[in-house]
Amino acid sequence: GKPGVVILHMGDGKRGLQPVFEALETSDVPVGIFRPTHVGRNRKLREETFDLLKIGGYADFTCGSKKAGGPSRHILEAIKRELPTEHITVSSDGHGSWSNYDEAGNLLEIGVAGVDSMMRELRHMVQEKELPLETALPFFTANVANALGLGKHKGMILEQADADLLLLNKDLELDTVIAKGTVLMESGNLLRKGTYEA
Numbered sequence: 001g002k003p004g005v006v007i008l009h010m011g012d013g014k015r016g017l018q019p020v021f022e023a024l025e026t027s028d029v030p031v032g033i034f035r036p037t038h039v040g041r042n043r044k045l046r047e048e049t050f051d052l053l054k055i056g057g058y059a060d061f062t063c064g065s066k067k068a069g070g071p072s073r074h075i076l077e078a079i080k081r082e083l084p085t086e087h088i089t090v091s092s093d094g095h096g097s098w099s100n101y102d103e104a105g106n107l108l109e110i111g112v113a114g115v116d117s118m119m120r121e122l123r124h125m126v127q128e129k130e131l132p133l134e135t136a137l138p139f140f141t142a143n144v145a146n147a148l149g150l151g152k153h154k155g156m157i158l159e160q161a162d163a164d165l166l167l168l169n170k171d172l173e174l175d176t177v178i179a180k181g182t183v184l185m186e187s188g189n190l191l192r193k194g195t196y197e198a
Contacts, residue, residue, distance in 0.1 A: 003149045008036040010045060017048040024055075031057045035147070037091060038062045040074045050083055058087040058147055061139075063117035064098070072125040075139060089147055090139045092117040123172045133172075 008020070020034050031052070037060035039049040049059045061071035071090045078085055094115035100108045118140055125136040138155075145155025153162050167176035177185040184192045 004033070005035045006033055008034060010036050010038045010041065012042060012045075016045045017052060020052065020057075021048075031055055034058070035060060040071060046074055046077075050078060050081065053078065053083050053085075053087060056084075056087070058089070060089045060091050063090060063092045063121040064113050070121050070124060071139070072121065072129045072131065072136075075125070076129060076131070079135075085139075086143060087147065088139055089144045090118060090121060091144075094118075119172075119174060126172060 010016070017036060017039075020036070023029055023034075024031055034052075035058050036049065036052070039045055039059050040061045053059055061074050063070060075085065075088060075090075078088060092115065093113040094117065096113050097110060098113050099110045102108055122136060122140060125131045126133050142151065142155040145151045145153075148154075152158070152160075154164065157165070163178055163181040165176070165178040166174060167178075169175050174185070175188060176183065182192070184190070
């Protein structure tokens with residue numbers, strides 16, 4: 001029941017999103033097929049991403065990048081420009097690898113991205129950038145579910161939807177986790193562990 005989409009993990013290449021615009025111009029491929037991520041990594045790419053949003057495209061800003069600021073910076077700019085934001089999503093590279101290189105291309109450091117970057121970004125948006133919670137939350141929840149065609153069951157609290165809930169305290173710290181109606185964590189205490197966890 002999920003849509004067929006092409007995830008584009010964007011780098012710092014000179015052409016940026018130009019191949020996407022060329023494909024849209026020369027074919028009947030719908031704009032929603034292309035799902036670029038890591039689009040906040042440089043100013044040119046962000047501007048092209050904003051152009052894509054204007055014509056109904058999607059954009060995913062990734063948490064955890066120290067290079068160009070977090071998603072909040074780009075989302076606030078999109079809001080300021082009155083761009084459509086319902087196709088903006090926020091993701092993480094949770095447990096994905098990261099690396100930094102010097103100007104000659106030599107590896108300087110390598111590591112693993114944390115899984116808590118989205119929670120940190122949500123707190124940053126609300127507590128430091130003063131974005132109302134009801135404005136910030138859909139970038140992590142409803143927008144993502146709708147982008148994947150899962151909005152009837154995921155991303156919002158609705159009758160007949162999956163009972164996937166994260167309960168946060170007043171400081172936006174995780175308190176309780178419920179997945180499909182099963183309590184996995186309650187009052188900060190982990191009740192269930194994953195298959196590969198001791």
